[in-house]
Amino acid sequence: MMKKFLVFGLTFLFYSSNVLHAHGVMMSTASVQLRQKDHLSIELNYDPLLVHYLSYKRESNNTQKIPLLPQLAGMNQHDFEVEYKKIKKTIIESFEVRFNTTKLKHQKFYFPPAKVFHKSIRDKFEAEVMGTHEHHRTYYQTLYIDGFIAKNVKPISSALEIDFAYELGKVLVTYSEPKSQTLVPKKSGSHYRLLIIK
Numbered sequence: 278m279m280k281k282f283l284v285f286g287l288t289f290l291f292y293s294s295n296v297l298h299a300h301g302v303m304m305s306t307a308s309v310q311l312r313q314k315d316h317l318s319i320e321l322n323y324d325p326l327l328v329h330y331l332s333y334k335r336e337s338n339n340t341q342k343i344p345l346l347p348q349l350a351g352m353n354q355h356d357f358e359v360e361y362k363k364i365k366k367t368i369i370e371s372f373e374v375r376f377n378t379t380k381l382k383h384q385k386f387y388f389p390p391a392k393v394f395h396k397s398i399r400d401k402f403e404a405e406v407m408g409t410h411e412h413h414r415t416y417y418q419t420l421y422i423d424g425f426i427a428k429n430v431k432p433i434s435s436a437l438e439i440d441f442a443y444e445l446g447k448v449l450v451t452y453s454e455p456k457s458q459t460l461v462p463k464k465s466g467s468h469y470r471l472l473i474i475k
Contacts, residue, residue, distance in 0.1 A: 304446055304447035304448060304449055305321065305322060305323040305324070305441070305445045305446055305447065305448045305449070306321070306322045306448070306449045306450075306451075307319055307320070307321050307322075307439070307441070307448055307449070307450045307451070308320040308322075308451050308453075309437075309439070309450060309451065309452045309453070310452075310453050310454070310455055311452075311453075311454045312454075312455065312457055313457070314426075315425050315426045315428075316423070316424075316425055316426075317374065317381060317423070317424050317425070317426060318421070318422070318423050319374075319421070319422040319423075319439075320419060320420075320421055321368075321419070321420040321421075321422065321445075322417050322418075322419050322420075323368075323417060323418060323420065323445050324416075324417055324418075324446070325364050325394065325417075325418045326345075326346060326349075326398075326401075326416075327444065327445075327446055328364050328367055328368065328442070328444040328445060329343075329344075329349075329360065329363070329364050330343060330345070331443070331444040331446075332363060332364070332367040332444050335443075335444070344360060346398065346401065346402050346405070347402060349395075349398050349402075350398050350399045350401075350402035350403075352395075354391070354392070354395065357391060357395050357398075358391045361391045361394055361395075365386075365388055367442055367444050368386075368420065368442050368444075368445070369386055370442070371440060371441065371442035371443070371444075372386075372422070372439075372440060372441060372442065373438075373439070373440040374422075374424060374437070374438070374439050374440075375437075375438045375439075376426050376427070376430045376435040376436070376437060376438075377430055377435045377436055378438075379426075379427050379429075379430050380427075381424035381425065381426065382424060382425045382426070382427055383423075383424055383425050384422065384423070384424035385422070385423050385424065386420060386421075386422055387420065387421040387422070387423070388418075388420055389418055389419065389420075394418060397416050397418070398416075400416070401415075401416040437452070456471065458471075
């Protein structure tokens with residue numbers, strides 16, 4: 278029993294110490310894709326524990342009251358979902374996409390289910406207790422955002438602007454316009470051909 282308590286305490290101290298430095302070391306990534314000239318999709322990969330910690334820290338400087346990894350891992354499902362809602366709220370409230378100051382239309386956020394996230398938290402805590410060395414991005418969560426550009430905005434000549442929450446830390450953004458084509462199969466199958474000019 279004493280051994281378990283010691284391991285729990287050391288893990289708590291390790292995490293609370295390292296999360297303070299994570300904001301400058303780890304970074305979120307956002308893959309932005311424009312499809313069919315008006316459909317914008319964003320894949321945001323982020324550290325939910327960092328968002329959780331910094332959102333609490335912004336509200337109060339008393340870091341001792343912040344539920345860290347050990348507490349989150351041991352929570353029942355209902356209490357965990359309350360904390361998860363805070364993380365999602367933090368990200369959504371600060372997030373905004375604009376084309377020439379015009380906001381994205383029909384914007385939707387697709388977060389992983391709370392049970393999937395909770396399992397990831399428990400796995401991370403178990404890995405740290407056992408001393409397993411995992412890549413820090415192993416336990417990142419992925420958020421998908423979809424929306425459409427207003428018809429009166431021409432994306433070709435527009436300036437794309439995206440606001441991210443401070444709690445996401447550094448964000449590496451990549452932008453692309455993939456060429457998509459839907460293949461309709463015939464009896465012989467489907468065939469794809471793209472002329473690549475270099």
